Amino acid sequence: MQAPAAVADVFRREIEGGEMRRNRTMSVVSAALLVFGFAVFPATVDAAGKNNYLVTILRSNEAEDNTVDEPDPLLQNSWGIAASGSGPWWVANNGSMTSTIYNGDGHSFPLVVTVPGPITGEVFNSSSSFPLANAEKALFIWASEDGKFFAWNSGSGTMAEQIFSDEESSYKGLAIHGETLFSTDFAECKVEAFQFVDTAVMEVPTSGKFADASIPGSYCPFGIQAVGDSIFVTYALKGGEDDIAGQGHGLVREFDTDGNLISQVANHGLLNSPWGIALAPTSGSGFGKFSGCLLVGNFGDGRINAFCKDEEGEWFHAGLLRQGKSPVVIDGLWGIGFGNDHNSGPSTTLYFAAGPDGEVNGYFGKVEAVN
Numbered sequence: 001m002q003a004p005a006a007v008a009d010v011f012r013r014e015i016e017g018g019e020m021r022r023n024r025t026m027s028v029v030s031a032a033l034l035v036f037g038f039a040v041f042p043a044t045v046d047a048a049g050k051n052n053y054l055v056t057i058l059r060s061n062e063a064e065d066n067t068v069d070e071p072d073p074l075l076q077n078s079w080g081i082a083a084s085g086s087g088p089w090w091v092a093n094n095g096s097m098t099s100t101i102y103n104g105d106g107h108s109f110p111l112v113v114t115v116p117g118p119i120t121g122e123v124f125n126s127s128s129s130f131p132l133a134n135a136e137k138a139l140f141i142w143a144s145e146d147g148k149f150f151a152w153n154s155g156s157g158t159m160a161e162q163i164f165s166d167e168e169s170s171y172k173g174l175a176i177h178g179e180t181l182f183s184t185d186f187a188e189c190k191v192e193a194f195q196f197v198d199t200a201v202m203e204v205p206t207s208g209k210f211a212d213a214s215i216p217g218s219y220c221p222f223g224i225q226a227v228g229d230s231i232f233v234t235y236a237l238k239g240g241e242d243d244i245a246g247q248g249h250g251l252v253r254e255f256d257t258d259g260n261l262i263s264q265v266a267n268h269g270l271l272n273s274p275w276g277i278a279l280a281p282t283s284g285s286g287f288g289k290f291s292g293c294l295l296v297g298n299f300g301d302g303r304i305n306a307f308c309k310d311e312e313g314e315w316f317h318a319g320l321l322r323q324g325k326s327p328v329v330i331d332g333l334w335g336i337g338f339g340n341d342h343n344s345g346p347s348t349t350l351y352f353a354a355g356p357d358g359e360v361n362g363y364f365g366k367v368e369a370v371n
Helices: 004-015 026-031
Strands: 051-058 076-080 089-093 098-102 121-122 139-143 148-152 160-166 171-177 178-183 190-197 200-204 219-227 230-239 249-255 261-267 274-279 292-300 306-309 315-320 333-338 350-354 363-369
Touching: 026 333, 089 121, 089 333, 121 178, 139 171, 148 171, 148 363, 171 230, 178 200, 178 219, 190 219, 230 274, 261 274, 261 306, 261 315, 292 333
Parallel strands: 076 121, 076 333, 121 171, 171 219, 274 333
Antiparallel strands: 051 363, 076 089, 076 350, 089 098, 121 139, 139 148, 148 160, 171 178, 178 190, 190 200, 219 230, 230 249, 249 261, 274 292, 292 306, 306 315, 333 350, 350 363
16 A cells, blocks of 8 residues: 555646646646536537447456456446546446546556445546545545545545445435535435535535426436536436336436526436436537537446437437447446546547446446547
């Protein structure tokens, strides 16, 4: 195990790509405000682009799937992914209770952070809030299926610290906008908002309560992502502690940051326990037919849906990403996100984490448009 000072040095030199040398506490924060998406939504599908995408598994815990360096045994049911504005990808490994770090080519960094819980969603904290025991603000925050939040900064060594707990909850997803965390509580079937108030992380009310009367009671919030000033939430059919996969088992909704419904993006169709959410770079950027569209990954069947806006600004299902004549399929697909044109790879490349083989194994990989 590395000493805390060595870990901090690794973080400053490698994890943040030099950002912290300018201002150890604030420069990364200001640089990473667009870490998860863009504020402007597209109008239409890129008619000039092709629906042809190549999937590459970069890292896996199994040798037959691993293509870069040695297999990483810690990649077990790899779930959420997050990166700063210039840093590499941090992958939340639900099975090994760790977060491992990779650049856009799949090469790993020496730092491994232990997160003592079955972690799911993960965010980079670009705000100045959520201070830890060392009085510095958290840089990465994780949610877990046993109702806890954990956080880490460069002074934390190799162990994340718990910052919140609710034994009645099971958090399947996590998003952040400004100084507010948003979680999907699958056990209690609701979206919750949290802020650091006085001396602790506390749930805070939202005026809209992320409510939509059209959602059947059998569907619960599953995945969540902040895109610009919107919070997108996916819903899965609930079966006990977990989802029930199946074609049509899914919904997508768009809310504002106070929980008011903006749009009923999608109902059923080709959704299948949807979880991952990412906004593709704009038309003509190099991501093919679905440049500028909202991508929603199915955990249930590993396919990726593209939702675009028509000329009236309404969302519609524009198709599934394809590889040749067949849909892209990534077994156990969880988190998705685009690179930052720095350590996490090109902004036209979609990266993913997955828990294939019944959530036993792990993938970290990428999806690229092919002309």
